[in-house]
Amino acid sequence: MEHAGLFITLEGVDGCGKTTQSKLIADALEAAGHEVVRVREPGGARLSEKIRLMVLDPGNTDMCDECELLLYEAARAQNVREVIEPALKRGATVVCDRFYDSTYAYQAAGRRLSADMVRMANQLGSCGLVPDVTLVFDLDPSSAFGRAVQEGVDRLEGEGMEFQRRVRGGYAELAKEDPQRVRTVDASGSVEVVYSRVVAALRDIVLL
Numbered sequence: 001m002e003h004a005g006l007f008i009t010l011e012g013v014d015g016c017g018k019t020t021q022s023k024l025i026a027d028a029l030e031a032a033g034h035e036v037v038r039v040r041e042p043g044g045a046r047l048s049e050k051i052r053l054m055v056l057d058p059g060n061t062d063m064c065d066e067c068e069l070l071l072y073e074a075a076r077a078q079n080v081r082e083v084i085e086p087a088l089k090r091g092a093t094v095v096c097d098r099f100y101d102s103t104y105a106y107q108a109a110g111r112r113l114s115a116d117m118v119r120m121a122n123q124l125g126s127c128g129l130v131p132d133v134t135l136v137f138d139l140d141p142s143s144a145f146g147r148a149v150q151e152g153v154d155r156l157e158g159e160g161m162e163f164q165r166r167v168r169g170g171y172a173e174l175a176k177e178d179p180q181r182v183r184t185v186d187a188s189g190s191v192e193v194v195y196s197r198v199v200a201a202l203r204d205i206v207l208l
């Protein structure tokens, strides 16, 4: 998918602090005169936000892993076609809180669905769109989880620490596979310290 804009995605285990960092990145880019569109996954487009409610509802204990995978992909396709793709085409910078690397980390590494199947599903759900750069906020789940729990636990967060550890391992695999796109940021320390690492990690792509 050809586009004039810049597509930045933020990743990490639950409670890693990426949402706070995404606000800081968006504010800095706006201050520098960029048009910035901030979105989250699952979510963004109207239909995708409806799917979000379903997929994260802790009451949906009967949801099978394949259904979960396809709901994330369905939410993503709608978000790409309705929100992300048009923004990138008009030259905006899109800062997206989670994208298909989450599906690899959570549904392949976390749930242990077949990695090949998840990659195929990702191809469909993303409509072929690839992030220009991805920051993985790396934090030991035992520190990260404390932050997440304070905000109330959704269905995925309810999976517990061992699951989050597998998710972290999934991100590490992705960073090893494609270090140019997938950049790991140490997410320990204060918001300011982590943000300075973000600025350094993006330096060759965009000046914050």
Ligand code: TMP
Binding pocket: 014, 040, 041, 042, 056, 072, 098, 099, 100, 102, 103, 104, 106, 107, 156, 157
């Ligand atoms: P959030 O809490 O960062 O908004 O993300 C919602 C939850 O959904 C989080 O626990 C990660 C999970 N998730 C997946 O399992 N697969 C995906 O493809 C995405 C986008 C999120």
